[in-house]
Structure formats: C-alpha cells, structure tokens
Amino acid sequence: MHCAYNGIQALSHRRLVDLLCVCVISTCLVMASAAVGQELGAEIASISPGGKGIAEATAVAKQLQANKNLKLEDVLRRVASANPVAKNWYLAIAQSVAQRLDKNEAARIIANFLADKSGAPEARYWALDYLAGGDQAKREAMLDSMLDDPSLDIRYEAVELALRKVEASKSAGAVNEKLVQGYSNVLDAARLPSQVQAIAKKLDELGTKVDLQKHFGFINHWYLAASFDNRQKTGFNVVYGPENEYLQRGGVVDLKAQYDGKNGKVGWGDASTAEANGALDLNPIFKNEKGAICYAYAQIESDSDLECDVRLGCINGNKVWVNGQPALSNEIYHASTQIDQYVAKVRLKKGVNSVLIKVCQNEQTESWAQDWKYQIRFTDSSGKTIGWRPLIAAK
C-alpha cells in the first residue's frame, strides 16, 4: 500500500510536472499567438504618414519573421484590411514565412488562399506568382481560367494570355468570325486602357470597329470658357469667374454668363471630340494660346447614388471638381500623359451631376511641350465605365 502509494505519488508527481510544463508551454504559445495577432494589426497597420510608429513596426516585423508559430495564411489574410503601405509589410513578411516552410506545405496553403477570391488582390497575385515559381507553363495553366479575376494584376496577365491564344489560333488558320469572337471576349475582360486599345486595333484589322469612346465612357461634349491668365504659371490657384461661380452655386454654372478673361470678356461655348481616346484638343479651339487657362464643364445623369472613380488624362496643370467638390489637383506640366493618368474616388448622386475641369497651359516653347488637351471618364474601381447619360452635352 505504502509502495503503491509512493508509486502513484511518484507517478503523479512526474505527471504533474509534465502537465504543468505542457500547460505553461501551451499558455505561452497561445499568448504568443495572440500577441502576434495584436501586433499584426496594432503596430504595422498604425504606421502614420511621416513614418511615425515605424520603429515599433520594424521591431514587430522582425519578431513575426522569427516566430515559427506564425501562420502563413493569417499573414496573407491580414493583407485585405491593411492600408497600401501596411499591405506591403504583410506581403514581405508572408514571403519570409513561406520561404522557411516546407515547399509542399507552403504551396498547399498558398493555393488555398489563391482559390478564395475574397482575399486581398495583391496577396492573391503574389500567390499566383509564388505557385508559378518562374514556370511559364504553370503560370499559364492557372491564368487560363482567371480572365474575370477580381485582382486586376491577375486579370491583366490572363488577358495577355488569352490574346496570345487568339493570335495562335489566327496562325493556325482560324476564320475571321472565330477571331472576332475571341478578341471580343477578351475585350470584355480587359481593363487596362493600353490593353483595350490593342484589342480594339486587332478587331479593327478584322473589320470590326469598336467604339472606344463608348467602351471607355469618355465624356465627349463640353462647354468651354477660355482663356484666363496663366502667364508664368500664376493662374493655377487663382479662382477665376467660372470656378468661383461653380463653387458658389454648389456645382453649376450659368452657361450664358460672361467673365473677365485674359483677353477680355469670356463666355461659354461648346465643343466635341471624336477622338477614340476621348481627348479634347484645346489648341485648335483657342489658337495655341500659351500661358492660358481653359475651364470645361459638363453634366451627366446617373441612375443611382454611387461611389466611383473619376479618371483624368491631362498633360497640363489641372484641377477637377465633381458636384462642386474638389477631386483632383495636379500642378504638373508636360511630363507625359495617358488615359487614367490621375484617379480619384468621387460620389455621384442619382440624377444630375456636374464636372468642372481647369486645364492650365504654360509657356514652354519646346516642341514636346505644346499639347493642351484632356480626357475624362467615370468608372468603377476596376476601370470599367459606369452607366451615365450625357445631359447638356446632348444637343
């Protein structure tokens, strides 16, 4: 009995010590795991402009990358709710974590993450890249079914692949009808303007004209008031008559109004563009005037309240207001331009909406610094045009 008691006691003592250790270690792991979760959100995500809080984030990033219990899927999921700066921290940390995992295990986790389209687009693109591992055939096999992927980076590559396939079928002797169908399908999926333009060109070569203005959704008819003084680039922040009226009246102007301009009284006149890229060239209208500002005004009708992008391409200094609210401001002259060069989030309301653009030309004399033009459109966040109707633009 005594021996048995001692035996049980000894056994219990050992088990107690073991159990205690297991409990301590488990508790530590749980606490560490909880801390990891907190730190993922609390330190990295709270870096503020100017780099405030970055030292703390740096320390946390080191801890996370050294933490063998950190789950790759947790880091990847964390990207979705992070701001653009924090996203990159999590992405880089995820890459360190993935590198130390068993390759098959990492691939399994990453494939699961990629398959879930609700994941952060940036993290999913990285997942695709990781799984492809530099193997183009593997990459293409995945991209084959991703033409409508919510990640624009993935979609871009899927479109490129689909185009290559249509080209290949052309080389293999596919009939025009099939080619047109193929290109048209890819056109629907494409979002990047340069890709859209390239596909439209292919269709054009096959005798199928794409109305690019309509496809992109450019506003093509405007009321213009010019010119106002911008000699020595002094007019960018001057609130001239049209701008003052637009802001004072909450986003509307009187199209019969007269304003004091650079060369005398200025009123509104209308102009249209037939350019496929939606650009309205102000030089022929205002005789290549230099050191001048033009205001452009349009109204559009939306079927619903919605948040969308206003997307401007303009090689001149510019400001944009939507419904009386400032949207874009870029005091940059003749440094390249393209469709969707500047993007801002705006709200359209159901019914009538207005847009005012201030297009500022400077006095540079170089041949490459003569353009005075712009194009603008409203899109969803992917770059697809939203439904709107021109109002005063329609004559």
Next chain:
Amino acid sequence: MSTIRFRNPHFIQQLDMNLKQFLRLSLSAFFVFQLTASSVSADWPGFLGPSGNGVLPNAKLPIDFAPSVDGKPAKNIAWRVPIEGRCVGGPIVVGNRVFSCSGSGMEQRWLSVTCVSADDGKVLWTRKIKTTGRPYSHPTSANSAPTPCTDGERIFAFFSSNDLVCYDLDGNLQWYRGLVYDHPKTGNDVGMSSSPVVVDGVVVVQVECQGDSFAAGIDAVTGETKWEVPRPPKANWSSPSVAVGKDGGKVVVLQCADNLLAIDPRSGSEAWRIDIKCATIPTSVSSGGKLFVPSQGIKAFELTSALVKPEQKWESSRINPNSCSVLVTDQAVYGVNRSVLVCCDHTGEMKWQIRLEVSGSVWATPVIAGNYLYSIDQEGNCSTVQLDGAEGKLIATSKLGAAVLGSPALTNNAMFIRSIDALWKIAAN
C-alpha cells in the same frame, strides 16, 4: 542542444542545464554573428561603387566577352540569369551575393529585389511588393530605375514610384516606406531615377519632381525619418552622393538646376551651398578630397573639410557628361558624352578623347577596373578602353546583345551587368 523530454524525472534540472547551454551557445553565436556581421563588407555597395568614383583599382577583368551564339560557347560570360520585368538601374554586390531590382506585372507595379549567388548565378531569393506611388515612366526608362544600395548588412531598394524597402541579406523585411504616403503629390510620369545612398547609418533619398520635392535621411536600422528638407519643385534625375573631405568628414551632396547643397547626413542640416546651375541627370563624384560636379561641363572643388564650403579649383567644358557621371582616378577624370570618351587631368586640361563604338544612346555610367574602362551603350555594346598609355586606346568592343541602361558592378575578378531583363556575370573563362 538536446530536445526536452517530458517523461524525464530530472526534467527541471535538465531544462535548467539545457537553458544554460542554450544561453551559452546563443551568446557565442551572437558574438560570432556580430563579428561576422561587422566584418561583412560590400564589394560594390551602390551606384558608383565603394569609393563613389566608379573605380575598382585592383579589379582584373577580361577585356572582351560574348554570349553564346549558334552553338559557340560564351566567351568570358560565367552566367546569365533572367529576371522578370524591367530594370534600368545597376546591380550591387555584397560578398558573394549580387542584388538587383526589377519592376514587373501590370504597369511595372510589382517591385522586386532578387538575390543571386555570385558564384553560380543561382537565385537565392526574390521578394516582391506592390508600388504605392506612380509607376509610370518614359518607355526608355522603368519603375526600377534607381540602383539599390547597401551598408553590408541590409539592402535598400528604391523605385521611381518612391517605394523604399529594406531587406536583410537573407530577404527578411527590415522595414518599408511608401514615400508617396507621406508626400501624395510626389511623382514624375516621365520616371524618376535618383539612386539612394547610405552613409553613417542614414539612407539618403533625393526626390525631385514638379510636385512635392524633398530629400530625406532615413534611419537604416529602423526606417524612421531622421530629417527631411524641401527641394525645388523641378524634375531632377541625379543622385545624392557622399563627398569626403581631406579631413575625412562626410557630407551628402545634392545637386539641382539651382544650386549645389551639402548636408550633414546625420542631422540634415545644411553644411554649405554653392549657387551654380548643376546638371540634372549625371551625379557629382567625390574622390581624393575633391568634388567633381556636372555643371555646364565639370567644375572641380577642393574639399579641405567636408563641412566647409569648398573652393572651386577648375572647370572644363571639354568634359561634359550628358547622361553618365564622370569617373575619377588618382591620375585623371573621365567622362562619356554620347559616343566620345574624354580624359582630363586634375587641372582640368583635356589630355585625350576617343570615339567609342556605340550604336545606341549611352545611359549607363561606365566603370574602371584596373587599367581598363568599360562603357556600355543602350544596345549592349561594351567598349573596353585601355587607360595606362599616353592616350586611351579602344581595345575591344563586346556585344552583349541585350539592352543595358544601368551602371555595372565590379568585384576584383568579375563585372556584373544588369540588362533590361537579366543579370550577367562577366569573368574570365
């Protein structure tokens, strides 16, 4: 260290011993690591190399090279590693690792740093982040235009989109800054290309465009902004450079179309300023207590003390670098303007000039390895010029067959060239 066994009756005692052993080993490892880390030196730590003059005096390289063509073996090309995307900056070298950046994917929005074994060209790791700034550039350039830099322990990679990321040599993220987060109006859609420089634990970036322009000193270890100074809102592609005075002191020199400004890298305070119109593409070079500034030709200043405004010694319009920075040896100053290589002595007198075999623009700043200068044009034609005679002599033109816009990196027995889409090692077969 042995593993913990829960059934061991002497568990606690053993754990205690294990802990002691672990601590001993850890401390030993820590000190070994510290010694190793402190002894790590970068062979080519950034744009213009270890001395900031584009020269590696003891390097011995083959005078010519050629890729494999039609079954003929490559000549003096140890390896070529394709790198996804596009890059017009140069590589850097730390020990036996070569680092190069790239911009890939849609609109070159994905920014990578790739680490390659110098020995065999094996890719050791690649890390990617996504641009938070403007990724656009002229088709000639790229989002990945600046050359990265290193302090021997960390890689600092900067991009046209003003994303700045720091990894350790094994690819672990140290910190990341999206500078457009701080300066939303920063960016140039023609592209930006100023390469960062690291000095005294501070990474200095020069960000100048028509929008929000600034220079910043960022703590190399923590990523914190130590200082920031406003800069003129005009496009500028030149890089900050470290000027070393004869007293050994260091300042960071920032040049622009309005002036030449020297800054204490630790505090960001202005040391001195000279009102001269500087070039906005090539970068100033410091060597032997002198500073050579591209300014309507070259202006040479004597830096008696780094913190004291230097005296101009000479200027020459004969050596007038267009896009490339000058190279400086103890004997001479060399500059490439389009297809002409000009050599001046240290009084500014032109000694000789020769025409290189060039078929495209020359964007890549040349390098000098030993007695040979290597200049590569945009088409990948590399002119090798022998420098140890009375006049320079073009002794070879190698055709890489790949576009090159970034300055090569050197080690004592190899040259690493970053073409648009690949990294090459040039070394004797």
